[in-house]
Amino acid sequence: MHDLFLPDPGQPHFCAKCAQPLEPRSDGGRDRPRCPACGWTYYAKPALGSAIFLEEDGRLLLVQRAHEPYKDYWMLPAGYVEYGEDAAETAVREAMEETGLVVEVTGIQGLYFGAGDPRGASHLAVYTVRRHEGTATAADDAADARWFAPSEIPDRIAFDSHRKAIGRWLKGQRKPAPGPSLLDFSGAGPAPPLLVYAVIENPKGTTARVVYSHSTAVCRDREAFSQASSPPLRMDPPDAFDRGRRRA
Ligand SMILES: [Zn+2]
Numbered sequence: 726m727h728d729l730f731l732p733d734p735g736q737p738h739f740c741a742k743c744a745q746p747l748e749p750r751s752d753g754g755r756d757r758p759r760c761p762a763c764g765w766t767y768y769a770k771p772a773l774g775s776a777i778f779l780e781e782d783g784r785l786l787l788v789q790r791a792h793e794p795y796k797d798y799w800m801l802p803a804g805y806v807e808y809g810e811d812a813a814e815t816a817v818r819e820a821m822e823e824t825g826l827v828v829e830v831t832g833i834q835g836l837y838f839g840a841g842d843p844r845g846a847s848h849l850a851v852y853t854v855r856r857h858e859g860t861a862t863a864a865d866d867a868a869d870a871r872w873f874a875p876s877e878i879p880d881r882i883a884f885d886s887h888r889k890a891i892g893r894w895l896k897g898q899r900k901p902a903p904g905p906s907l908l909d910f911s912g913a914g915p916a917p918p919l920l921v922y923a924v925i926e927n928p929k930g931t932t933a934r935v936v937y938s939h940s941t942a943v944c945r946d947r948e949a950f951s952q953a954s955s956p957p958l959r960m961d962p963p964d965a966f967d968r969g970r971r972r973a
Contacts, residue, residue, distance in 0.1 A: 729840040733769040740765050771838075772847040775815035776803030777854045778834040778890065779826070784874050785894060787882075788823050788867035794843050795883035797868070801851065801890060816852040823867040828854035835893060839886030849886035 740760035747758035779786040804819040834851040
């Protein structure tokens, strides 16, 4: 787990609209650079990257970085999502640009937070894909493209989001899991709240509370989850779940 780079590496010193020097201003519980002349405020946002997860015959396709940061390190074929681009389209585009493969998205392997990139914090959407045509060949900003069995995965993997995605594969979790387990909170840091509550409301108005573990994002209250999501739906008031628990 890397430390978060602070302040975020993209923070500007001058207004993007009128070039005045920015000043810190408290806004929404955070100090944000704000322009004293025109009011423009800089809101730091994490970037979104998109990667392909292509496994064939038990081996995973990785590319070697040709440039800094992490030059010569290995990673999933990936790139930043452009403005207006669907992240799934990014994955297909990056597969072509970096490996020369035409791929088809089949699902999502996971969504991972990464803090160890000197260019700034980001999330990485990892899509499972099927090869449509082509032979993996390094191109664009990839120095090499190779297939790795689990025992052959290099030590030097760039970016903790990629390490999480590959680590999940190495742990045998190779198939995309449905529902909440797609959320990977491991390594997301000790930020409160330690528990995440999701209120699931069915069309008849009942609600049930599902508790996720901060560390594993596993649904703890499976009984409540199945009651909330299985037919037949009952005409209970919104607090019926809590009253049901007290009676039990
Ligand atoms: Zn300004």
